[in-house]
Amino acid sequence: MSLLVQKFGGTSVADSNKILAAARRAIQAHHRGEQVLVVVSARGHTTDELIALAREITDRPPAREMDMLLATGEQVSVALMAMAIESLGVPAISFTGAQIGLVTDSFHTKARIKNISNDRMTQALAEGKIVIVAGFQGMDENYNITTLGRGGSDTTAVALAAVLGASACEIYTDVDGVYTTDPRIVPEAGKIDRISYDEMLELASLGAGVMHSRSIEFAKKYGVPIHVRSSFSDAPGTWIVGEQDARRLGVAVTGAALAKDEARITILGVPDRPGVVHLLFQTIARANIVVDMIVQNVATDGATEVSFTVARGDLAETLRAAAAAANEIGALGVTHDAAVAKVSVIGLGMRTHTGVATAMFEAIAAAGINIQMITTSEIKITVLVDRAAAVGALRAVHKAFLLDEVHARPQLTFFPAGSTTGAMKLVPLADPDANGPREQGMEDLVIAGVELDETQGRITLYDVPDRPGYAARVFQAIADAGVFVDMIVQNVSQDGQCVLSFTAPRDAVNRAVEAITPIAGGQISIEPAMAKLSVIGVGMRTHTGVATRMFGALADRSININLINTSEIRINVGTDVAKGKEGLDCLRKVFALNHES
Ligand code: ADP
Ligand code: ASP
Ligand code: MG
Numbered sequence: 001m002s003l004l005v006q007k008f009g010g011t012s013v014a015d016s017n018k019i020l021a022a023a024r025r026a027i028q029a030h031h032r033g034e035q036v037l038v039v040v041s042a043r044g045h046t047t048d049e050l051i052a053l054a055r056e057i058t059d060r061p062p063a064r065e066m067d068m069l070l071a072t073g074e075q076v077s078v079a080l081m082a083m084a085i086e087s088l089g090v091p092a093i094s095f096t097g098a099q100i101g102l103v104t105d106s107f108h109t110k111a112r113i114k115n116i117s118n119d120r121m122t123q124a125l126a127e128g129k130i131v132i133v134a135g136f137q138g139m140d141e142n143y144n145i146t147t148l149g150r151g152g153s154d155t156t157a158v159a160l161a162a163v164l165g166a167s168a169c170e171i172y173t174d175v176d177g178v179y180t181t182d183p184r185i186v187p188e189a190g191k192i193d194r195i196s197y198d199e200m201l202e203l204a205s206l207g208a209g210v211m212h213s214r215s216i217e218f219a220k221k222y223g224v225p226i227h228v229r230s231s232f233s234d235a236p237g238t239w240i241v242g243e244q245d246a247r248r249l250g251v252a253v254t255g256a257a258l259a260k261d262e263a264r265i266t267i268l269g270v271p272d273r274p275g276v277v278h279l280l281f282q283t284i285a286r287a288n289i290v291v292d293m294i295v296q297n298v299a300t301d302g303a304t305e306v307s308f309t310v311a312r313g314d315l316a317e318t319l320r321a322a323a324a325a326a327n328e329i330g331a332l333g334v335t336h337d338a339a340v341a342k343v344s345v346i347g348l349g350m351r352t353h354t355g356v357a358t359a360m361f362e363a364i365a366a367a368g369i370n371i372q373m374i375t376t377s378e379i380k381i382t383v384l385v386d387r388a389a390a391v392g393a394l395r396a397v398h399k400a401f402l403l404d405e406v407h408a409r410p411q412l413t414f415f416p417a418g419s420t421t422g423a424m425k426l427v428p429l430a431d432p433d434a435n436g437p438r439e440q441g442m443e444d445l446v447i448a449g450v451e452l453d454e455t456q457g458r459i460t461l462y463d464v465p466d467r468p469g470y471a472a473r474v475f476q477a478i479a480d481a482g483v484f485v486d487m488i489v490q491n492v493s494q495d496g497q498c499v500l501s502f503t504a505p506r507d508a509v510n511r512a513v514e515a516i517t518p519i520a521g522g523q524i525s526i527e528p529a530m531a532k533l534s535v536i537g538v539g540m541r542t543h544t545g546v547a548t549r550m551f552g553a554l555a556d557r558s559i560n561i562n563l564i565n566t567s568e569i570r571i572n573v574g575t576d577v578a579k580g581k582e583g584l585d586c587l588r589k590v591f592a593l594n595h596e597s
Helices: 016-031 046-057 063-087 119-126 153-164 197-205 213-222 276-286 312-329 354-366 387-400 403-408 470-480 506-520 545-556 577-590
Strands: 003-008 035-040 092-095 102-104 113-116 130-134 137-139 145-147 168-173 194-196 226-230 238-241 255-271 292-296 303-311 333-346 373-377 380-386 446-453 456-465 488-490 497-505 524-527 530-538 561-566 570-576
Touching: 003 016, 003 153, 016 035, 016 063, 016 130, 035 063, 035 119, 035 153, 046 063, 063 092, 063 130, 063 137, 063 145, 092 119, 113 153, 119 130, 119 153, 130 153, 153 168, 153 213, 194 197, 197 213, 197 238, 197 255, 197 333, 213 226, 213 530, 255 276, 255 312, 255 387, 276 312, 276 545, 292 373, 292 488, 303 312, 312 333, 333 354, 333 387, 354 380, 354 387, 354 470, 373 561, 380 387, 387 403, 446 577, 456 470, 456 506, 456 530, 470 497, 470 506, 488 561, 497 506, 506 524, 530 545, 530 577, 545 561, 545 570, 545 577, 570 577
Parallel strands: 003 035, 003 168, 035 130, 092 130, 102 137, 168 226, 194 238
Antiparallel strands: 102 113, 137 145, 226 238, 255 303, 255 333, 292 303, 292 561, 333 380, 373 380, 373 488, 446 530, 456 497, 456 524, 488 497, 530 570, 561 570
């Protein structure tokens, strides 16, 4: 008998009628002969209201008590849902996170799942009951109630689908699928039929609030197909699946995302020697802050600038940690900007960035918006812009990639009608070898491999004017010269000038330089050969320690890092070409990868 997990978000259980409607959906699946496990969120805006209530009492509520409070929202929902299902004639039983032994670590308000014991759920399912589980919550080893972070019910649902070997996890919400961008911001956004785990991971971590990004980490690790769909209609939604099932031919960009509440921090005059970046990010990681968009350019005069972004809410704490770190490493100072936003495009089809980067930068320039920082990964390009201009930039980019015409773009048929599983292979949790080294906790970081690429060279432009249109012109010229660009990094300006670096195949470096010389304006430096070292996995950004471990391992071997870009699925650094093999070796050791990767 196959098992289906259905998760209902806040709006889908907001009142008694909606709870009854959700109950009917679960019952329908039950009558089709499936075992059904339902995960529910707190009703409507309950979680927001509970947070507001706590703030009326104190500005700094203890995190443990916050969890105690917030978990009540989901407890109300499970009880009501079980009553609804029983009232419609099907036996049901509700459980809190603690009651199903969902054990987490002790980081209150952002706990990670370590373990789930499925005995109680399996038994109730075998008795023919619909099982209802409270999303978003668990307990630590000392029986303290914990929560997984805002939006965490998605993660509960996918984790349960993984441990119970469900055929799929259905996410019922107030939109009928994953859109090319948030339809509340860009009404022309189109629904995506299928999207790969990696694309969804990037989209979610770059601001698409429709799925909790950690739920996608689970889905990818354990091969759980996710179906995001509307609570209020029967229309098919979006399947989030493995890459082989999600690839769309001829489409470079799948979606765009906006993260509005960001803050940028820059450490000025960072001494250009091994170990310094490591020290910096170690200090910040210790404060458990998720750092994003780390951008480091090539040094001038023995010093470099390192910029990164954090959620605006983490700014004060980050500045404290950054100031301490800057002092320790002998940097010149720290600046910040609390009024910035990130705009990103994501797509598996973006193997090289040349065409996509050109089109993205052009669209933003045409809207008269200045790009403050740029960073790329294999399947995304992110730019940092002024918050006030962010929605305009998102719209411009969305339009430039014809994302509003998603239905007219090539589509492949996916799951055969009536099947919810397709050819997906589930990786059983019990198989210790399936996911590399034995995991301590279900949500632990999984590193899939480390890589060395010695085929590229690097070009750096100095004195880049800090105004709209420059990046667009540079990458247009490079595209015209037929050069494929891989990493692009642009740091925030100091005194109206920035530094822009990019990498290209070694044999194309000279051609690229010739193409940009007439428009560059300032000095150009060339590194004809470099080594690009990458650590690849899932959840690289949310596990704050990965970058730190990578930088630390390289520092221990005195390998200097001269270019960084990060994403949810990989961290890339550029180093001296002569140090590439040694770097690869030490990264294999530190991430316990014994095999050739
Ligand atoms: P739930 O309470 O069901 O978990 P959420 O509010 O967490 O619902 O997520 C659904 C919302 O996510 C949508 O209403 C939409 O505004 C927002 N959203 C952001 N980005 C996207 C996207 N790319 N596609 C669909 N919805 C998105
Ligand atoms: N109720 C929690 C929140 O609002 C969890 C969730 O809805 O996923 O964040
Ligand atoms: Mg949600």
